[in-house]
Amino acid sequence: MKEETLITTENIIKSASLIAGKPVISGKTLAVNNPYNGHLVGTVEMAGLNDTQAAIDIALKGGRVLTRYERYSVLDKTRTMLLERKEEFAQLITAEAGLCITEARYEIGRAHDVLLFASMECLKDDGQVFSCDISPNGKQRKIFTLREPLKLAVAITPFNHPLNQVAHKIAPALAAGTPVILKPSEKTPLTAIRLVELLYQAGLPTYMLSVLLGDTKDVAEALVQDPRVDLVSFTGSVAVGKKIAQTAGYKKVILELGGNDPLIVLEDANLDLAVTLAAEGSFRNSGQRCTAVKRILVQESIAKEFTKRFVEKAKEYTCGDPANPETKVGTVIDEQSALYLESVVDKAVARGARVLLGGKRTGALLQPTVIVDVPRDAQMIVQESFGPLAPILTFKDIDDAISLSNSTAFGLSSGVVTNNMEHAIRFVKELKVGTVNINEVPGYRIENSPFGGIKDSGLGIKEGVIEAIKCFTTVKTFSMPW
Structure with missing residues (x-):
């Protein structure tokens, strides 16, 4: 896909939903316009229900499992490439979101930190050890814990931080080894797709990440309600967040909603x-x-x-x-x-x-x-x-x-x-x-400190890289004589 360093009306980005790295060809496109001047910034080929099902199937089929070091390497390389393309990403954020260029450049730095902290967590052993002989009823054993990745997570992101909000969901999931299907905001999808492409270029196995845009019932609702999805992480409005909580079914739900x-x-x-x-x-x-x-x-x-x-x-x-x-x-x-x-x-x-x-x-x-x-x-x-x-x-x-x-x-x-x-x-x-x-x-x-709200601001489940990685895993315990 052609890379642009400056967005102009003569230089329209043509992008697409990506199923494990492969562009969707549907003939149905989403136009993304500059909020300031109304100029067309780019178009995105939209996905349908069959594409959503295909993305789920590919993620669950899996592929080569990355070691901790390999996950670290992918995220760290993505971080480096993001800095190398800082101005390109900043120009894109400004063009599709209308945020001033200084804010867009600041956001690159924040997303860099998300990737940095997530990559660092890959190198840490997150297990625990419990001695079992600490009570009169105990035994000479030790209980050990380890964290295992979920089979599949869905990330739904808002428009207000087109890069950083996406990084905050994708990076912790990939650090945990959990495949992700991303559904970014239709108002700012181009930056999200660029970041996904950057992760592919950094060596991420394509089955680990897809990005879909399409009609709500064909993409967002289908992903939220599919019983094969283990977790839905959503940042956005209270109304949509509460609807997700009601319709998601038996799965983990992370809701980061509004604030006052x-x-x-x-x-x-x-x-x-x-x-x-x-x-x-x-x-x-x-x-x-x-x-x-x-x-x-x-x-x-x-x-x-x-x-x-x-x-x-x-x-x-x-x-x-x-x-x-x-x-x-x-x-x-x-x-x-x-x-x-x-x-x-x-x-x-x-x-x-x-x-x-x-x-x-x-x-x-x-x-x-x-x-x-x-x-x-x-x-x-x-x-x-x-x-x-x-x-x-x-x-x-x-x-x-x-x-x-x-x-x-x-x-x-x-x-x-x-x-x-x-x-x-x-x-x-x-x-x-x-x-x-x-x-x-x-x-x-x-970017690695706990973050989240209570009441209508969310469920109290914390985001931030460290807490998010925990959410994208399950804890397994095992014990041995000691």
Whole structure:
């Protein structure tokens, strides 16, 4: 398949679903357009139900089983090749997702780390040893554990991180030795297919990985419901995640769903730090992160000064052509999403909120928006707003802050800005979320640390390379005289 280093209207990518490395030829194509200018970026040949069944059959038939070192080598070589093609991948992400080029380049670094950490785990023995003579009822034996790969996993990924979300599912599975069928977002499939091709080039046996796009009933639903699939790992909306949980049947399900993450700023906080974290958390990646700052909660005594500084900081986040290196905020994924975000702002304003900065939309571009006096039960507060919106709410004291933070159906991440250790510890204990970051944005993590939410943000099963590898395996125990 021809490799391109720059995406232009004269240089259209022609791609296809891949069944164990072989392109699907169906005559039915998916068009992928640039959210900023509407130009055609590429096309993907779509798969049908027969293709889905063929991908499952090939994965289950198997082939040469890689040693730990061979799995390490494939992932490490992929990591190296990704860095060599960094600009090509970044240009592609910007073209199909509308993310500004600086964010796309940053994402390459994150995906690199996923591959790095996953390859490192391949070289570690993950077994345990238990002595059996530690109780009056014990014997002179030892129990040993080992982890065995699943027969087949399905990975369904969203649009907002076209490379990193895919890497976070594929790399741990391959490190565990588990074959994967990937179903990426129809809005950003080209980057996912490129990564799959890179893994093939690095020496991955083709039966270990397929990538399919097609009608929901022919691909996604067929994969989720097939009893031969051992695990479904899904990142996306709450509605789809809950439907998967209801229809998947007797198999493992990993759900990483939405977030409504607060940044909580106490009166003892370093305001310069708080303002920077609020802006970075709200506007990076066009606000399209499950861990983006969706609500800025500020103690009443410092709200006026914080808001003044934050508005000035937000002005630095220029919105425009994603391909321009000077742009800090590109588009959201499409115009429909921008229209939804615009309506959310309008509804809040109708209920008394005030827009202090931004709020204007042009196509899929939505300016970074600072809004105050938002009712606590407004749609943008109760539900997840997946875009560059920064509503500021005030709270009286810590009790009020904790209550307000916990008041939504989500429980993914949070950030707390404070210089008081006692306060920090209380937030860690009482916030009903999967992550509490002190003096950092809610989304901070490294690619091998545990990550996941509770309530409507997921099942509490953690992602991150190390935890994910565990999910893609089963534990076998055996014992021997000792």
